[in-house]
Amino acid sequence: MRTIASPLMQFLLSLPRIAAGAPVTRSAPVPRTMTDARPAGRGDAAPDLGELDDAALMARAGAGDRTAFNLLVGRHGTRALRLALRVLGDPAEAEEVAQEAFLRAWQAAAGFDPARARFTTWLHRIVVNLAIDRTRRRAPLPPAGLEAVGELADPAPGPEAAAVATQARAALALALADLPPRQRAAIALAYEQELSGAEAAAALSISERALEGLLRRARLLLRSRLEGS
Amino acid sequence: MTTARMSLDRFTRLLDRHGPALAAWPAAERSAAAALLAASPEARGRLQAAAALDMRLRRDLPQPHPAAVARLQEAVARRIARVPLPARPGPLARLRQALRPAVPAGWGALAAMATCALWLSLSPPRPAPEDPFGPLQTLPLAGESF
Numbered sequence: 001m002r003t004i005a006s007p008l009m010q011f012l013l014s015l016p017r018i019a020a021g022a023p024v025t026r027s028a029p030v031p032r033t034m035t036d037a038r039p040a041g042r043g044d045a046a047p048d049l050g051e052l053d054d055a056a057l058m059a060r061a062g063a064g065d066r067t068a069f070n071l072l073v074g075r076h077g078t079r080a081l082r083l084a085l086r087v088l089g090d091p092a093e094a095e096e097v098a099q100e101a102f103l104r105a106w107q108a109a110a111g112f113d114p115a116r117a118r119f120t121t122w123l124h125r126i127v128v129n130l131a132i133d134r135t136r137r138r139a140p141l142p143p144a145g146l147e148a149v150g151e152l153a154d155p156a157p158g159p160e161a162a163a164v165a166t167q168a169r170a171a172l173a174l175a176l177a178d179l180p181p182r183q184r185a186a187i188a189l190a191y192e193q194e195l196s197g198a199e200a201a202a203a204l205s206i207s208e209r210a211l212e213g214l215l216r217r218a219r220l221l222l223r224s225r226l227e228g229s
Numbered sequence: 230m231t232t233a234r235m236s237l238d239r240f241t242r243l244l245d246r247h248g249p250a251l252a253a254w255p256a257a258e259r260s261a262a263a264a265l266l267a268a269s270p271e272a273r274g275r276l277q278a279a280a281a282l283d284m285r286l287r288r289d290l291p292q293p294h295p296a297a298v299a300r301l302q303e304a305v306a307r308r309i310a311r312v313p314l315p316a317r318p319g320p321l322a323r324l325r326q327a328l329r330p331a332v333p334a335g336w337g338a339l340a341a342m343a344t345c346a347l348w349l350s351l352s353p354p355r356p357a358p359e360d361p362f363g364p365l366q367t368l369p370l371a372g373e374s375f
Contacts, residue, residue, distance in 0.1 A: 077302055
């Protein structure tokens with residue numbers, strides 16, 4: 001009962017401040033890092049933004065600090081773009097989706113609560129949802145041709161090796177295009193380095209077991225499509 | 230300790246679910262999988278096919294061009310410079326956020342139990358059900374006529 005009464009008392013005591021429009025503060029927030037402990041916004045010596053972690057940068061962005069938000073874009077833009085590209089298969093659309101995702105993150109920055117989710121998990125969820133929605137909305141596209149894949153190709157040692165690599169990418173792009181969008185998103189998330197299974201599942205708002213199920217079906221389909229190529 | 234035998238079908242399903250790195254599989258499945266791999270050339274073939282797909286995905290999944298990443302950063306910076314500052318949550322959202330710490334896990338179940346208890350205590354007692362065999366006892370028994 002005491003565990004219930006204590007937060008209730010805190011809440012009742014904070015009611016006048018909430019009514020006055022003051023921002024809600026958590027009781028005794030525990031900083032995750034030393035940089036988290038710094039106040040966001042004005043105050044003493046300005047900290048080096050690059051040293052701040054994502055939650056602290058988002059707190060600053062929520063207060064209107066565009067530089068802090070741009071730093072987050074610099075940190076996580078590549079992965080956001082890569083995820084969108086791997087779900088959509090189209091570089092131009094992927095750029096639009098990644099931009100839209102960051103804009104939504106900016107607009108929702110003031111309400112971002114690091115106690116509920118990490119910034120990256122939240123961002124990946126926005127990117128993946130936008131990319132899946134867009135895939136479902138658009139008319140069926142002709143499968144990505146060699147030209148589209150060629151744009152993504154890295155320079156290879158020689159022309160023959162480059163041609164082989166381009167063919168391999170094209171075959172994989174075709175096979176991926178045949179997958180349902182959620183299976184493609186599962187593959188995109190699973191092959192992101194430094195992303196745990198739990199984080200990948202959270203980005204799709206499903207359990208880890210459900211993610212494994214999506215991966216199983218995706219791999220099965222991919223293997224059957226790629227046989228002999 | 231004996232290891233439960235694993236069928237080839239189950240091995241293939243687990244291979245697609247967890248990937249070809251057995252270290253990433255659930256610990257309970259690894260020894261049975263290793264035993265099957267040692268005994269079955271077909272299982273080894275499937276592992277090889279799964280590893281080939283895995284390698285191909287790692288190598289050939291599309292990567293964004295560095296110029297596209299730079300364009301994204303510029304575009305976002307340009308667009309957020311034009312849009313208004315992030316909106317602060319409204320009073321309702323602030324109230325919900327403030328209420329959350331006061332709501333411990335299981336609060337919903339507790340409230341449901343309290344509602345049920347209140348309803349049960351306030352609802353009038355039902356009359357005792359009639360004896361379901363009562364009507365049968367008043368019927369004339371067919372056997373009496375014989």
